[in-house]
Amino acid sequence: MKFTGKNVLITGASKGIGAEIAKVMAGYGLKVWINYRSKPELADTLQKEIEAAGGQAAVICFDASDEEGFIEGIKTIIDCDTELSYLVNNAGITLDKLALRMKLEDFDTVIKTNLNSAFIGCREGLKVMSKKRFGAVVNISSIVSETGNIGQVNYSASKGAMNAMTKSFALEGAARGIRYNAITPGFIATDMTDELSEEVKKSYTDKIPLKRFGAPEDVAEAVAFLLSDSSAYITGEILKVNGGMYV
Numbered sequence: 001m002k003f004t005g006k007n008v009l010i011t012g013a014s015k016g017i018g019a020e021i022a023k024v025m026a027g028y029g030l031k032v033w034i035n036y037r038s039k040p041e042l043a044d045t046l047q048k049e050i051e052a053a054g055g056q057a058a059v060i061c062f063d064a065s066d067e068e069g070f071i072e073g074i075k076t077i078i079d080c081d082t083e084l085s086y087l088v089n090n091a092g093i094t095l096d097k098l099a100l101r102m103k104l105e106d107f108d109t110v111i112k113t114n115l116n117s118a119f120i121g122c123r124e125g126l127k128v129m130s131k132k133r134f135g136a137v138v139n140i141s142s143i144v145s146e147t148g149n150i151g152q153v154n155y156s157a158s159k160g161a162m163n164a165m166t167k168s169f170a171l172e173g174a175a176r177g178i179r180y181n182a183i184t185p186g187f188i189a190t191d192m193t194d195e196l197s198e199e200v201k202k203s204y205t206d207k208i209p210l211k212r213f214g215a216p217e218d219v220a221e222a223v224a225f226l227l228s229d230s231s232a233y234i235t236g237e238i239l240k241v242n243g244g245m246y247v
């Protein structure tokens with residue numbers, strides 16, 4: 001895949017899917033900005049791993065749900081690289097509870113972290129990318145944005161709204177040459193899923209037509225495609241990466 005831009009910012013990139021996206025994007029020759037909010041040792045280890053493999057990486061700390069912090073983070077990147085070519089809004093949390101037990105604070109916290117952070121990133125990306133009339137943004141959503149899920153009223157709401165927001169940004173960004181797309185991963189093998197019992201894992205895989213959990217690389221390569229010149233005529237798309245679990 002070919003990339004016209006030279007760098008990419010990935011929020012929440014110190015571990016899990018975000019870290020895999022960082023490694024894949026670095027492998028394609030982009031300078032990767034690894035954003036983290038806490039645990040700098042994870043971000044530093046990832047940077048060293050990328051550089052040891054011949055890639056370029058830098059670590060940047062800010063809370064993606066904090067407007068001022070996000071704006072300052074992007075300013076730092078532009079001061080260093082003169083541009084921000086690509087952005088992946090990956091930062092997110094879960095606070096799962098049945099709706100009857102969910103407090104408004106539980107709902108608001110997830111919306112703020114997942115949806116507000118993506119909005120800030122999409123908006124600020126539009127501002128800075130407009131100067132060169134080039135850029136691409138990928139929002140990491142979730143299969144539950146399309147299916148809903150018991151105990152995840154707040155999380156599914158944040159991701160469902162993210163899908164709609166992605167389409168609206170795509171319409172606004174098109175005239176400036178900036179593309180917006182989203183990915184809705186299904187069950188992906190991460191540290192969290194490793195803790196599940198074999199019985200629970202089987203109950204999930206039985207519902208997946210491809211009969212396996214996805215790998216973080218599956219999501220990362222989909223992100224790479226949507227950022228690359230190979231998808232230059234794709235914007236406003238919600239790409240499913242779920243093994244056929246929801247089609």
